[in-house]
Amino acid sequence: MSYKSKPLPLTFACAATESKLFPSDSGNEIALCGRSNSGKSTLINALANQKKLAKTSNTPGRTQSINFFHLTNDEAKKIVDLPGFGYAKASKQDQNAWAKLILSYLEKRAALTDLILIMDMRHPFQNKDLEFLSLCNSLNLPIHLVLTKADKLNSKETQNTLKVVSEKMADYPAIVDSLVFSATKKIGLETLLNKIKLLLEV
Ligand SMILES: Nc1nc2c(ncn2[C@@H]2O[C@H](COP(=O)(O)OP(=O)(O)OP(=O)(O)O)[C@@H](O)[C@H]2O)c(=O)[nH]1
């Protein structure tokens, strides 16, 4: 009988639209980042095996605050859902507010140990991803790449994408590993759960 990882018991802690609303900067936490609509909130729900813990939507730009979730039995260990970047229809003002909020989090958060960068596997390494990666350059944080919506690709497309991704990864040494994932088909879920548990020392 194969061993299955238990879901991550997660509890919503708070939604912060400004840095003074962030919960206490202690313990350790992992942040999920990625383009708007890439599947960050869906991935959090998959980790917790819940449907509506993190709000998901077909409408890009759904998550506009930094949403903190903590382990149900340990408030000091957190998963953080960052608002997606690169939402084309967002006003300049909203995009600036996004950048200010994200930077205040990424640059100052002592508890933050790792970033999980989510890319829609059908469209990896778009310009907005590259902009985000260069913004991360000075942070010195390991980035774990998750290629999601793998269920949308056939095996030939998957192989081709993985080739392109491994070439691109060579340009970004901060990306320490990559994983093919699908929330719908639970592809890679077991591996991701184990990785996150390791990082959070659960
Ligand atoms: N087929 C498929 N669809 C997915 C998968 N993950 C997410 N989606 C869909 O992609 C859309 C966007 O998902 P969200 O989780 O809301 O994306 P997000 O990155 O949180 O978006 P923002 O909050 O706007 O930044 C939704 O319609 C999801 O159902 C997946 O693994 N497979």
Ligand SMILES: [Mg+2]
């Ligand atoms: Mg979201």
